[in-house]
Amino acid sequence: MQSFPSPPLSCPRLQLLGQFRLDLDAEPVELCGNAQRLLAFVGLRGRVSRSVLAGTLWPDVPEERARGSLRTTLWKMPRCDQGLIRCTREGMAMADTVSVDVHTLAETALGVLHGPEAVLDRPAPMGLLNGGDLLPDWDDDWVVPEREWLRQLRLHALEALSEKLARQGMPALALEAALASVRIEPLRESAHRAVVSAHLAEGNVIEAVRHYHAFRRLLRTELGVEPSPEFSRMIPPTQQRLTQQ
Known part of the structure; x- marks a missing residue:
């Protein structure tokens, strides 16, 4: 599985995802x-x-x-x-x-969202799964909107990647991308729809139904609402009785 491409060790590296870190000649600098x-x-x-x-x-x-x-x-x-x-x-x-990890993540995410459909001829950009939030321990006013922009970009890219991989016969990788999106935002319905879609692409109907009900219970507990009709229609008709429980 491919992560982000690594620059030469001699190049300065600036890490802003997960924590701040500057590496010069492959050594961290205080x-x-x-x-x-x-x-x-x-x-x-x-x-x-x-x-x-x-x-x-x-x-x-x-x-x-x-x-x-x-x-x-x-x-x-x-x-x-x-x-x-x-x-x-x-x-x-x-x-x-200088290599900046935020730029690599953004370029990868935008490539998934706006790039060509076919990904079978190259490794999937699974580096989207890694990295953490932008400077999570910083509360500077200028960091907050940048952090949210990057979080939303990553979420949309992970869901788009999951859909592409499922359509192209790689449901296991599709599920991994979808679950990464769920971990970032557990109440995001589109992320859970991507999980169900990946299960269905692999023929695991029971897993799809189980995940749908788990999300439904979570929504009821946290927000007092139901999943959207669009999500409910993803459940096979033979399982509709369960959805009414």
Whole structure:
């Protein structure tokens, strides 16, 4: 099973999924909090103006002081042969040699959502299953919407991947992708529909019915509602009596 492709070990690696981590020459580098946030923000945006960067990272101080803090943080950045950030008079950008896991995840997810239907001629992009949330322990205002955007993108891509794999005769991988979506958001009906669809594609009707009822009970307990008619229609007619219990 394929995960995300790994860049050469000599390339700087910036990990933002699950935790913050910077690797230089395959070794982790310790950074202060300001340096972590600077790298994370530029890593997410790719390119950003100095004023936006300073105002975002130091929102509660005057602009000139914020720009001073930015200069100090840049000066304290670790040095490496490839460089981490490219600076111009007005803006900053992540160096092309830096691998950022968020970009890899986003490109993989968008490739599943908008790419060609056929996946049989190449390994399935199961790296979507890995990585965790974006900087889960950070509560900065600028992190929260980015985290939710990435979470929704991953969920939609996992469900789309599950449907493609099921149609192409790979129900086991389809089920794995669907269950990964359920683990991320247990109350998301479309994720549970993908699980049932994968079971049905493999001919496991009982498993499909069992999962439907488990989700139905969960919805009743947590939200006091029923699954949608669209979901109910996925259950074979011979099992409709069970759905009324």
